[in-house]
Amino acid sequence: MTVLDRVEGREKVTGTARYAFEYPVDGVAYAAAVQADVARGEVTAVDVLSARELPGVLAVLSCVDAPRLEPVPDGELALFQSARVSYRGQFVAAVAAETLETAREAARLVRVEYAPESADVVLRADHPGLYKPEKVNPAFPTDTEQGDPEGAFAASAVRVDATYRTPAEHNNPMEPHTTVARWNDDGSLTLWDSNQGATPVGETIAKVFGLGADQVHVVSPHVGGGFGSKGTPRPNAVLAAMLARAARRPVKFAVPRQQMFATTGYRTPTIQRIRLGADEDGRLNAIVHDVVEQTSTVREFAEQAATPTRVMYQAPNRRTSHRLVRLDVPTPSWMRAPGETPGMFALETAMDELAVAAGVDPVELRIRNEPDREPESGLPFSSRNLVACLREGADRFGWAGRDPAPGVRRTGRLLTGTGVAASTYPAYLRPSRATARAEPDGTYTVRLAAADIGTGARTALTLIAAEALKADAADVRVEIGASDLPGAPVAGGSGGTASWGTAVVRACEALAGRLNGGAVPPGGVEASADTTEEVKGREDYARHAFGAQFAEVAVDVDTGEVRVARMLGVFAAGRIVNAKTARSQFVGGMTMGLGMALMEESSMDERFGDFVNRDLAQYHVPVCADVRDVQADWIEESDPHLNPMGTKGIGEIGIVGAAAAIANAVHHATGVRVRELPITPARLL
Numbered sequence: 221m222t223v224l225d226r227v228e229g230r231e232k233v234t235g236t237a238r239y240a241f242e243y244p245v246d247g248v249a250y251a252a253a254v255q256a257d258v259a260r261g262e263v264t265a266v267d268v269l270s271a272r273e274l275p276g277v278l279a280v281l282s283c284v285d286a287p288r289l290e291p292v293p294d295g296e297l298a299l300f301q302s303a304r305v306s307y308r309g310q311f312v313a314a315v316a317a318e319t320l321e322t323a324r325e326a327a328r329l330v331r332v333e334y335a336p337e338s339a340d341v342v343l344r345a346d347h348p349g350l351y352k353p354e355k356v357n358p359a360f361p362t363d364t365e366q367g368d369p370e371g372a373f374a375a376s377a378v379r380v381d382a383t384y385r386t387p388a389e390h391n392n393p394m395e396p397h398t399t400v401a402r403w404n405d406d407g408s409l410t411l412w413d414s415n416q417g418a419t420p421v422g423e424t425i426a427k428v429f430g431l432g433a434d435q436v437h438v439v440s441p442h443v444g445g446g447f448g449s450k451g452t453p454r455p456n457a458v459l460a461a462m463l464a465r466a467a468r469r470p471v472k473f474a475v476p477r478q479q480m481f482a483t484t485g486y487r488t489p490t491i492q493r494i495r496l497g498a499d500e501d502g503r504l505n506a507i508v509h510d511v512v513e514q515t516s517t518v519r520e521f522a523e524q525a526a527t528p529t530r531v532m533y534q535a536p537n538r539r540t541s542h543r544l545v546r547l548d549v550p551t552p553s554w555m556r557a558p559g560e561t562p563g564m565f566a567l568e569t570a571m572d573e574l575a576v577a578a579g580v581d582p583v584e585l586r587i588r589n590e591p592d593r594e595p596e597s598g599l600p601f602s603s604r605n606l607v608a609c610l611r612e613g614a615d616r617f618g619w620a621g622r623d624p625a626p627g628v629r630r631t632g633r634l635l636t637g638t639g640v641a642a643s644t645y646p647a648y649l650r651p652s653r654a655t656a657r658a659e660p661d662g663t664y665t666v667r668l669a670a671a672d673i674g675t676g677a678r679t680a681l682t683l684i685a686a687e688a689l690k691a692d693a694a695d696v697r698v699e700i701g702a703s704d705l706p707g708a709p710v711a712g713g714s715g716g717t718a719s720w721g722t723a724v725v726r727a728c729e730a731l732a733g734r735l736n737g738g739a740v741p742p743g744g745v746e747a748s749a750d751t752t753e754e755v756k757g758r759e760d761y762a763r764h765a766f767g768a769q770f771a772e773v774a775v776d777v778d779t780g781e782v783r784v785a786r787m788l789g790v791f792a793a794g795r796i797v798n799a800k801t802a803r804s805q806f807v808g809g810m811t812m813g814l815g816m817a818l819m820e821e822s823s824m825d826e827r828f829g830d831f832v833n834r835d836l837a838q839y840h841v842p843v844c845a846d847v848r849d850v851q852a853d854w855i856e857e858s859d860p861h862l863n864p865m866g867t868k869g870i871g872e873i874g875i876v877g878a879a880a881a882i883a884n885a886v887h888h889a890t891g892v893r894v895r896e897l898p899i900t901p902a903r904l905l
């Protein structure tokens with residue numbers, strides 16, 4: 221098994237790895253933004269006089285006087301283009317100044333007047349504004365139906381009919397959403413920016429400013445987390461570039477965490493009704509998964525929460541649906557395994573309820589409902605090792621002989637219990653380009669605009685290139701994180717390493733063909749690859765990673781506090797390129813699932829219409845003391861239908877199912893079924 225330390229690890233721990241805000245740019249100025257303080261209405265006046273008079277202020281822009289931008293599909297990037305306020309916290313003005321302190325003081329002095337309108341900010345399952353989106357992300361059918369789901373459910377011997385709720389949740393990457401923008405003398409724009417994909421960010425920002433794609437240079441070699449919230453450019457990139465133009469100076473802007481909750485996306489809250497109908501042995505006859513979620517008036521974001529239900533279990537009668545309502549709220553966006561994460565919380569909790577109702581062990585129940593083809597598409601799986609993960613996990617976790625009775629294991633004040641849930645995530649592949657170069661000194665340089673957002677992608681690509689070149693990893697340099705490099709897709713959908721790696725392998729193969737065993741000439745030799753045709757030409761298979769999550773909890777009967785004593789995840793995700801960074805991805809995902817189960821919740825203030833959370837004191841994520849014993853492992857999986865490396869994605873599957881495993885363990889411990897996350901003491905007692 222390959223184990224390679226993060227190639228940029230030394231730079232990171234010694235503080236020499238440079239993040240967007242840290243670039244020393246001559247003459248740089250600092251930005252601060254003003255947020256709307258009504259949830260819906262019109263801006264009627266913006267008084268910037270006292271802000272402009274403050275010594276050190278260089279420019280003030282607002283929605284009443286900003287330069288025009290080109291329209292792009294993401295309405296969140298139409299910064300200051302309208303006097304309309306679509307949600308509380310929307311950016312309505314911004315200031316550039318000599319110092320950050322001056323910028324913030326000037327932003328405070330900007331006076332904005334509104335004609336407020338009554339706002340609608342609460343998601344309800346019976347909201348009159350619910351509508352059927354044309355598709356759900358990224359391009360799945362909104363609804364599916366096979367057989368007679370209602371009739372089959374009604375006729376089933378064992379039935380579960382339950383509604384689950386997940387709250388709004390916010391990505392909280394350690395590095396803020398940051399851009400340093402500089403307009404160059406040739407009219408081009410350089411952005412030192414924290415994002416998940418320099419190529420798509422450059423392309424989108426070029427459109428916003430009416431530039432050619434090669435006129436925007438995005439530089440992002442190191443990124444301190446994104447989880448989806450940096451998957452598309454956020455308003456900070458537009459704001460910095462607009463202010464830089466107005467101030468005729470480079471401008472730095474990092475979205476303060478207090479402003480992040482309104483402006484950088486969040487996981488939509490969901491209300492999910494699941495109906496499972498089975499025979500007395502727990503064999504499913506009907507599965508119905510109906511999802512209700514919110515989006516904003518600025519842009520439609522349709523989380524595909526029911527899509528994993530199309531993949532997981534056999535049943536002849538089935539239905540999935542998604543309904544949205546446009547509320548006067550910030551626009552939801554990607555958050556680690558969007559779709560699968562909330563969807564599998566609901567489905568895998570319902571499966572646990574079915575196991576209890578049918579009197580079947582929950583591991584055995586899942587094995588009994590294993591399909592031999594992807595249930596809704598009928599496609600063969602390229603590989604599917606869920607059963608192997610369940611068996612291996614059960615074995616290692618010590619599942620055998622588990623007493624299914626809930627609420628009976630008590631030691632002092634603590635009730636203990638165990639739970640299981642399945643996990644799945646699609647294995648995507650997108651077109652990418654790359655170059656590989658043999659240097660005269662015997663080393664190699666591989667270039668592409670991939671992004672390492674802390675995942676270990678740079679290290680994995682180094683290993684992939686070394687293998688393809690039959691070289692030592694120490695002789696391979698991988699240059700990523702800049703839009704001037706060969707174009708590459710986003711670090712998202714757990715498809716980064718698969719997509720970039722395919723292009724790297726093809727470039728390295730082309731290089732080896734050119735060298736043909738001969739010596740490298742003094743100028744070096746370079747080869748390039750573009751995988752557009754290869755990606756288009758793939759055979760039809762259902763390609764997904766799978767996993768099994770196990771958890772043990774202890775619940776304090778007096779306080780309702782839940783402690784996760786241990787978690788074990790066993791995954792089947794194709795070939796694992798680098799054991800060290802892969803384990804860290806799985807454990808990180810499981811830890812985020814622990815946060816989802818017990819802590820994470822963005823609370824909508826119904827009176828004012830924004831999230832009350834402002835920082836990590838109000839938005840709780842797991843800390844070291846919460847994460848006691850989290851183990852992740854995988855089974856060897858060889859799948860020839862994926863890509864030249866044989867990899868599936870690993871960035872997101874770790875979170876999928878983790879919250880359900882914990883919730884199911886809480887039920888086993890206490891006998892209380894909590895169907896609304898997070899599982900706080902108030903919901904348990």
Ligand code: MOS
Nearest residue numbers: 448555556712713
């Ligand atoms: Mo991830 S939410 O696909 O960036």
